[in-house]
Amino acid sequence: MKKILLTLLLTFLTSINSFSQEKVTWHTDANAALQLAIKENKKVMFFFTGSDWCGWCIKLQKEVFRTDDFKEWSTEVILIELDYPRRTAQTDEIKAQNNQLQQMFGVKGYPAVHFVNVEKLDNGKMNLYSLGKTGYVRGGPNKWLEVANSILEKAI
Known part of the structure; x- marks a missing residue:
């Protein structure tokens, strides 16, 4: 009887742990992610x-982007991470893409979070319509999500 209860408890704890470890999907290929957003x-x-x-940036990741609240919220948007690391290697293609988008959005400091709407044109090109931007917001996930939602609600 003890073995059965112990087995059930371990199974339950393992299932809770695996559920909480589901990750948020961050895209690094902006073009593919934008196509997905259109689709x-x-x-x-x-x-x-x-x-x-x-x-x-690390603080924003830890306090907001790695929380269950953010994970649940993020299902409504396509997330693209544009990284500018000092010690982590990147391909030349990713560096070029990230630099081009940094210039396009006029990003001068980090973290910077920009929300856009994507429209595919008849010629196959895409237009990005800026909805707003934010960065680190004090107060944890609820405060950050409040700001993000206010930006997204303006677009409706």
Whole structure:
């Protein structure tokens, strides 16, 4: 009887642990992610970060982006991470893509979060319509999500 209860308890704890470890999907290929946003009719969130050196970026990741609240919220948007690391290697293609988007959005500091709506044109090109931007917001996931939702609600 003890073995059965112990087995059931371990199974239960393992299932809870595996559920909480589900990750948020961050895309690094902006073009593919934008195509997905068009296909799924979703808005896009660009996260400009210095993942291995920017203290506020790391804080935003830890306090907001790695929470269950954010994970649940993020199903409504396509997430694109544009990283500018100092110690982590990147391909030349990713560096070029990230630099082009940094210039396009006028990002001068990190973290920067830009929300856009994507429209596919008849010629196959895409238009990005800025909905708003934010960065680190004090107060944890609820405060950050409040700001993000206010930006997205303006677009409706």
